[in-house]
Amino acid sequence: MKIGIPRAFLYYRYKELWETFFHELGIDYVVSPETGxxxxxxGxxxxxDEACLSAKVYLGHVEWLIGKCDYILVPRIAGLGAGAVCSKFQAIxxxxxxxxxxxxxxLAGYxxxxxxxxxxxxxxxRLGQFCGRKKAGCVLxxxxAKQAEKQALWKELQEQESLLQRQGIKVLVVGHRYNVADKFIGEPVLQYLRELGVIPVPADIVPRKKAVLLSAEMSETLPWAFAKELVGSVVFYRERVDGLLILSTFPCGPDSLVNEMLLRRVKDKPVLNLVLDGHEAMAGIETRLESFFDIICMQKGETSVCL
Ligand code: SF4
Structure with a gap:
């Protein structure tokens, strides 16, 4: 049996968990390639038409996997400990x-x-048994897999700390990892920031439980678990970065509310809100990133390379 894993949505959160689980059970798996x-x-x-760009990307990855595996892993997730998640994860x-x-x-799911x-x-x-493995083996x-996940999170936090200790302008990139880390959606934006000499700091790499608690300082009524982590991350890192880049895909329901709240409540740093639909020309995005960079430089009393 071969399992196909779409490189989209929650793969970016559960990569180690899923891959280690299948590896430990001796189940072959294939991950779809980077988004192009x-x-x-x-997708x-x-x-x-009304689907968000991230969901379109997901369907594109699923389509790529058809015919290359026996089952495609598509979990159905209605919420996590910290609250609900976007209904797309339940419906997908x-x-x-x-x-x-x-x-x-x-499909194989859980x-x-x-x-x-x-x-x-x-x-x-249940998932392991569906794949024909015994219960005891699935538990082990x-x-x-949980251990591998824990180690990966710890390593990410160490790398994040190294980023924050580097000299230079740092921008907290507030967005879902499946957008920020995606080669087609977020990576060109991060790459241009790096070309400007900016250090992008991903907001989703944060002590998650702590971030959820901290999010209440900005809003006590946020319903979505992932939004709580990102908003709490803004509270957690804001003193250590020079600006915020909010990165979303069109038309994201949860982000449209959360981003508006961040724009109104973060007053002490420059904030750029980028909403990507996959059709925009990179030149327009570059111009906005350069203006954002200029503002940060002006606030810091430094000369911008863009001026
Ligand atoms: S949170 Fe937004 S981007 Fe993510 S799946 Fe839901 S609508 Fe799409």
Whole structure:
């Protein structure tokens, strides 16, 4: 049996967990390649027009995997301990199953919802058993996967600390990792920031539980777990960065509210809000990044390389 994993959405959060779990069970898996124009084009063809760019990218990755594996991993996640998540993560299993029903797609999944007695371990045992493995082996594989996940998070936090200790202008990039780290969506923006001499600091790399608690300093009514982590990250890092770059995809419902709140409440730093739909010319984005960079330089009393 070979499992296909779309390199999109929550893959960026659960990479170690998923890959170690399958590896420990001796299950072969294939991850779709980095996002490119062809994947975006295909995903856009299958998606409804109203879908966010991130969901279109996801469908493009699923399509790439069809015919290259036996089952495609598409979890259904309604929420995490810190709260609800965007409804796309709950709906995506059914969206994928329906969108590709004529391609005879076969899915492997697991369900997570806040308040449900069966937690993550039970969900992974079920997934392992679905793949034909015994319960005891699934428990051991899950424990090894959690350990790998913990180590990866710890390593990321160490790398983040090294970034923050470097000399130079630092910008906190506030966005979902599946957007910020995606080669087609976020990477060109980060690359241009680096060319300007800016150090991009990803906001989603943060002690998560602490960030969720800190988010209450900015808003006590945020419903979404991932938004709480990002908003808490702004509170956690804001003294150590020179500006905030909010990066979202169009038309993201949760981000449209959260970004507006950040724009109104962060008054002590320059903030740039970039909403990407996959069609914009890079020249327009570069101009906005240069202006943002100029403002940061002016505030710091430094000369901008763009002037
Ligand atoms: S949070 Fe926004 S970008 Fe992410 S899946 Fe939901 S609508 Fe799309």
């Amino acid at each position: 124009p062809e994947i975006v084009r295909t 856009s063809l299958y998606a409804i 299993y059914d969206v994928v199953a329906n969108t590709f029903r004529e391609r005879k797609i076969k 369900n997570l919802a806040p308040g449900v007695k069966e937690g993550e371990m039970a969900a992974f045992i 594989a899950y424990m090894a």
